[in-house]
Amino acid sequence: MSEPPRDVPVVEEHLSSTPIMVAAGALLLYIGMELRGPMTYVGLAAFIIPLGFLWIREDMKMWNDKFEMPGVAPGHPLGWWGMTFFLATEVMFFASMFAAFFVARAEHPGIFELGHEHLSEALPLVTINTIILVTSGFFYHYALHSVRKNNRTGLTIGLLGTLLLGATFLTIQAREYASLINEGVVFGDGGDAFSNVFYGLTGAHGFHVFLGLVFIFILFVRAAKGQFNAERHLAVDAIGLYWHFVDLVWIGLYFVVYVGVI
């Protein structure tokens, strides 16, 4: 047998310990969700610490090093495309939840009519809340517009406005939940076909708003440090796509679930 040549070049490898740690964290998170009790908190910590600190720290290091993947065609950066296709999965996730909503409504029209009466009482407040969330979208657009023009003050103000309005939206949503629960519209034990799918759908949206606020908070801190400029603001672009998407889902929710146009 002939000996293979020994001139194998040693490839410079990009090693990272975070993927395996985040995946282990995800495993513990799911185990924690199943076992409950203290294990839930262990799981949450095991997932959030590597994802929220190690992963982002690594991102920041790559950002500082101006790391760029070679061989990419000109146009939107890779991250923008990644976010776009991630949002495609999100569209389909909400589509599946809406499908569950429509099926439940078709099968239990009586229960849904009762449920809708509860929602009608809250409709004025929810309308204001809708306007608040939509306005936050405009603030975000102002932030994005500013960073493209290298206007850092505008960026900071826009992000801060988005943050405050988003937090207000969540607060009002929580108050609405509280009053609905007082009226006996509850999730799970004691709930009905309407309440389960209602909380499932709006809760999933609320969770997305919450995540968006976390992202925007990070952007805000980075903007305050002066990290973005007209040339480098991929994160502002990508999170913008996400935030507008969350806005759009709410508009759909508002008209379908609360107003009941479809």
Place this chain on the structure above:
Amino acid sequence: MSHGHVETNPVKRWLFTTDHKKIGLLYLWTSFIFFFAAGIAALLVRTELATTGKTIVDETTYYMLYSFHGATMLFLWIIPVAAGFANYFLPLLLGAPDVAFPRLNALSYWTFLGAAILMYMGFFWGLSDLSDAAQAGWTSYPPISSLGHGQVSLHGVDFFIMGIHLIGVSSMIGAINFVVTTLRMRAPGITFHNMSLFVWATFTTSILVIFATPFIGTAQMLNFMDRNFATEFFINSGDPVLYQHIFWFYSHPAVYVMILPPMGLISEVLPRMVRRPIFGYKAIAYSTVAIAFLGFTVWAHHMFTTGIDYRARLAFMIMTMVIGVPTGVKFFNWILTMWGGHLRWEAPLLFAVGFISMFLIGGIDGVFMALIPVDYHLHDTYWAVSHIHYVLFGGAVMGVFAGFYYWFPRMSGRMYGKKLGAWHFWLTMIGLNMVFMTMHFLGTAGMPRRIYDYREIYQTLNLVATIGAFLLGIGQLPFIWNVLSSLRSGTPVKGDPWNIRQAIEWNGFKPINTRDGQGVHATPPTTGGGSD
């Protein structure tokens, strides 16, 4: 990412790698291990069914075994093995330095492994007896998977459900990566009209994963809430058929996620092994897209017997038959590629021809079953088991083996044993026909699937199927031996052993020096001509 310093510890180099080739190899090794584990489960199931009554295992264990077999083969073997090939070869075929998001790529692999552990936590939960593992089949339909409805346990099904959810996350991360890589990182000169057909298959599959996988996430999440938070999405006042709709809206496109990459491998292997350019490149590429698109319009053909509206049934029947058309387009193109070619009857071509002939049987079974009245008779019988195995074993697995033998020299730097390859093919071919053709007869005779015991009249055919299953199992031993021995002492290859000048994935290839355990090659240059 640490730059500029070379890690010498091999454990760290594998655990922390973000290199697409290493991640591809991790995917391949892991999924092949699951393939053999699930294969052993299948042999146990077949042994149990060799005679009426109890043969070796009790009823509960039997349910666990077939659930393990089905779920593992689908979620932990055939989907990830395609991800393994895609990881290794997609960037090479595109002339890209790596995938678009290397760290997410690593995350996708490790999440897949975590999900696999999660799915089978139930096996380890009650160590005294194994009765805590999921027993609800790979579909996990409510109410059999609901608390207090089936006889299934507290944690096992929950872990299984969450494992499926997490593996969905893993495939979506991988799919986003492949789509963005294909769209944005093609080397100059490589376009959508000359890129490899395996890239077309991976790209289309990834689009399917992106648009379909969220649905299985929802199905599992709502089922989890039914089990844990007393909601009633699918049970009591809820609707178990809703679960089936959401589940199959993912799981029907998912069968194309399982078959399109092997079809892409065949389109890659066939022209090289018969020394002719592929016949009808565009027809094959567009039929891939057509299959993916139509794949979203046929899900309810799994549910003809659930009492859904007859107009819906009719529409789904027609769409299901329509999907045979683009598949047929591929078949004729493959046959015409071989027509008048110089056929090299080695393992890759053997398996490619095996794929074409066996998938033909499975595919025609599918059109057959799509007819509503025929489906009423055959639904949930061994006919369905036979159909899925002709499509997924005779089809997808054969395709994977064709691609594996074809690219084994590229991945290992060594040639496989050719005689063992032929033995592997013929034993597989005879074994699989013996077990799965027999199931056709069992199915038309009315033997239901997933049952522990059966009537005397099915005895002989079941025994034949079991013998065939063992032949099929023994047929995989030459493969294992071939891979393990060829990795150590196969003839080293100096370049493309198939002598194809334009095979882009061999650009920058240097044989591996296995002595120092380096599993990496030089990064290929980012320029290259079109393939074929």
